[in-house]
Amino acid sequence: MDFDKHALRQVLLVACAVAGAALWLRHGVLEAGLLPRDCTSGGEPLLCLLKDALVQGFMHQRVGWLSLAAGGAAFVLGCRRLAWLGWVSGLLGLVFYSYDPAAVGTLLSLLVLVAAQRQHRHGERKAA
Numbered sequence: 001m002d003f004d005k006h007a008l009r010q011v012l013l014v015a016c017a018v019a020g021a022a023l024w025l026r027h028g029v030l031e032a033g034l035l036p037r038d039c040t041s042g043g044e045p046l047l048c049l050l051k052d053a054l055v056q057g058f059m060h061q062r063v064g065w066l067s068l069a070a071g072g073a074a075f076v077l078g079c080r081r082l083a084w085l086g087w088v089s090g091l092l093g094l095v096f097y098s099y100d101p102a103a104v105g106t107l108l109s110l111l112v113l114v115a116a117q118r119q120h121r122h123g124e125r126k127a128a
Contacts, residue, residue: 011087011113018088022095030054057096063089064098067105076109081111 007104030051039048045068057063073079086109093102 008114011110014084014088015091018091019095022092025054026095041057052095058093058098061093061098061101063096064093064101064105067093067098067109069105071105071108071112076114078112078115080113083109085109087113 013125033049035047035054036044039051067090069086070089071081074086076081086105090106090109091100093099094106
């Protein structure tokens with residue numbers, strides 16, 4: 001299977017980088033206790049801000065819903081930029097406890113990314 005032909009190489013590289021960074025943040029930072037437990041006492045403001053941003057990102061499955069919205073819009077509109085947003089946020093959602101909406105958003109985004117590359121290459125062949 002030719003990875004360049006189906007635009008999978010770029011998608012897989014981004015997936016590995018995003019998933020690796022998300023797993024490191026989840027297991028190496030959040031669950032390892034590297035961030036302050038109690039941010040009410042005015043400890044490290046930057047670390048508390050980072051912790052709050054990470055926790056708020058996956059509370060109420062916000063990252064997963066972002067992926068689903070972006071992936072659905074990308075699928076309907078055929079927009080690669082929305083598909084990339086859905087793909088990356090979906091991978092984050094799969095790591096950060098937003099499985100249900102993130103899985104659907106990720107798959108819809110992946111369909112758009114692969115189909116758009118195929119159409120682009122098919123158009124190049126027709127022009128030649």
